[in-house]
Amino acid sequence: MVFNTYAYPFLSAIAIVMIFSHAALAFDILDPTGNITIKWDVMSWTPDGYVAVVTMTNFQMYRHIMSPGWTLGWTWSKKEVIWGMVGAQATEQGDCSKFKGNIPHCCKRNPTVVDLLPGVPFNQQIANCCKGGVVASWGQDPSAAVSSFQVSVGLSGSSNRTVRLPKNFTLLAPGKGYTCSQAKPVPPTVFVSPDGRRRTQAMMTWNVTCTYSQILASQHPTCCVSLSSFYNSVITPCPACSCGCQNNNSCVASGSETIRSVVGTNRSTLNNAPSIQCTEHMCPIRVHWHVKLNYKEYWRVKISVINFNYQVNYTQWTLVVQHPNLNNVTQVFSFAYKPLVPYRSTNDSGMFYGLKFFNDVLMEAGPSGNIQSELILEKDIDTFTFKEGWAFPRNIYFNGDECKMPLPEDYPFLPNSAHLNQIASLTLAAFLLLTLLASW
Known part of the structure; x- marks a missing residue:
């Protein structure tokens, strides 16, 4: 095959235009720092994995997530399973036939998770959960711009050296399209007790940033x-x-x-x-x-x-x-x-x-x-x-x-x-x- 060397500058220019066009459509001049940040805090270790709290914060000034709410997905890096969830649920269990006795909540390699509806029993709730996936915009009500759930992960390794970060995060919201970054390790989150006298921190923390894209929306x-x-x-x-x-x-x-x-x-x-x-x-x-x-x-x-x-x-x-x-x-x-x-x-x-x-x-x-x-x-x-x-x-x-x-x-x-x-x-x-x- 013969390549025309004069075509390379032209093709490169097209590629650059496409990249910057997509970036321009994702950038909002009225809300340049707006995004939805997903924070994954590993709170404790278990014999075959860990328990984490996942917090979704909508930092967008005027884009909110309306009913029927958000849908969050990702792909596991190894053969992880979800033993249990509080404040949310996986939409499909997947094939758990290899397990005997204690059956995981979800065995899919790429689980899809949704928020629980209001009114679920108290023992199935954590703070900022169970709102049917509805999340206010930061500009309207910062106190309602947060959604959280707890997940117990197994077959993942139970130390900072053996745990692998999930990949390929997706965030779906009614009428809205978001592009999510890869998970990135950040300094462990520090938590302060209600009385302010004790400080604890997560075992490890990673963040995912999702930005609005008009191309994906409509x-x-x-x-x-x-x-x-x-x-x-x-x-x-x-x-x-x-x-x-x-x-x-x-x-x-x-x-x-x-x-x-x-x-x-x-x-x-x-x-x-x-x-x-x-x-x-x-x-x-x-x-x-x-x-x-x-x-x-x-x-x-x-x-x-x-x-x-x-x-x-x-x-x-x-x-x-x-x-x-x-x-x-x-x-x-x-x-x-x-x-x-x-x-x-x-x-x-x-x-x-x-x-x-x-x-x-x-x-x-x-x-x-x-x-x-x-x-x-x-x-x-x-x-x-x-x-x-x-x-x-x-x-x-x-x-x-x-x-x-x-x-x-x-x-x-x-x-x-x-x-x-x-x-x-x-x-x-x-x-x-x-x-x-x-x-x-």
């Missing part, structure tokens, strides 16, 4: 954005086919008999039946941004999030918005709000999320399948304008996934200057009318 967007304003009667819808296009049996028509058979049906029994309401955009989630009112020193925006999925309640949802005026947010109604401070010159992004026990669950499609908020922003006299779509967001992310935005040329446009005074007068009149009605 080839298509999962949400889209529509726009409207007080100064223009035109509503800009989500772009057509934002999350896919309608085809035969791809969606459920609103008001159809099919809805009754879909709602309340267990997902596993649907046999891939469609559960998304038929729309032009075909997205499970639509975010609507409405420029509502204009005051002398402030302006007001209404945000609505609508669920078109008849099978999914979005728990602990997050909404991230990029807009240059978010550094001047004055008040947010009915949502919690937290600025995101990216590694750049201006703070133009923030995270909205639900208030606990009020609207932290976005219900499935239907009358209750929407949540709304309003925010008041102080004008920056040097930059504020309604011209050229400045009042609309640059990007919106729902549950960490980037939403499909309309094209800038389709945004509601500002009428010419001859009508600006009329618009201002109408805005003031509307505000006074609302104030009067509220006082009745």
Whole structure:
């Protein structure tokens, strides 16, 4: 075979582009240090192995793991087995036929583990377990961003010299794709007793870091954005086919008999039946941004999030918005709000999320399948304008996934200057009318 030596630089360039393209898709400029870290602490030795506590901590600011929860997998380096687990379980036992009497919990070379559901007996629990695999984001609730379980490993060796680290870790989460590093030994974890008077440490510790990857998550967007304003009667819808296009049996028509058979049906029994309401955009989630009112020193925006999925309640949802005026947010109604401070010159992004026990669950499609908020922003006299779509967001992310935005040329446009005074007068009149009605 004859090789063309001139092809090597070209092929190398392609390889470099592919590597950096993948890295760019995995890197999140709004959350550059966000990851899920899995810490494996060997707490004690047994005659043929060890007992370890595995702790999963979600350090991502706005990506959480929602129901039905995480699935963690790995490959053993030798012929290890799992004798028992507390706070989690392997999904398959595998072939344990060579064992007599005491049968292991799992004999598979590549076990798959899931969290236990809430309400299991106390003797099957450890701290931070048994939440159905649901893990909050660090930005929302650090105390709920941790999930743990205990595993008793056998046939592994029972010393630092004989134990081998598991390989090929995988982390699966609903609608999310993660790439995990190989396990790496780190200094043993030091534990402090509740009274602070005693310090102990693990026999050995290793870490695995899993980072979010848009490539692994979905080839298509999962949400889209529509726009409207007080100064223009035109509503800009989500772009057509934002999350896919309608085809035969791809969606459920609103008001159809099919809805009754879909709602309340267990997902596993649907046999891939469609559960998304038929729309032009075909997205499970639509975010609507409405420029509502204009005051002398402030302006007001209404945000609505609508669920078109008849099978999914979005728990602990997050909404991230990029807009240059978010550094001047004055008040947010009915949502919690937290600025995101990216590694750049201006703070133009923030995270909205639900208030606990009020609207932290976005219900499935239907009358209750929407949540709304309003925010008041102080004008920056040097930059504020309604011209050229400045009042609309640059990007919106729902549950960490980037939403499909309309094209800038389709945004509601500002009428010419001859009508600006009329618009201002109408805005003031509307505000006074609302104030009067509220006082009745």
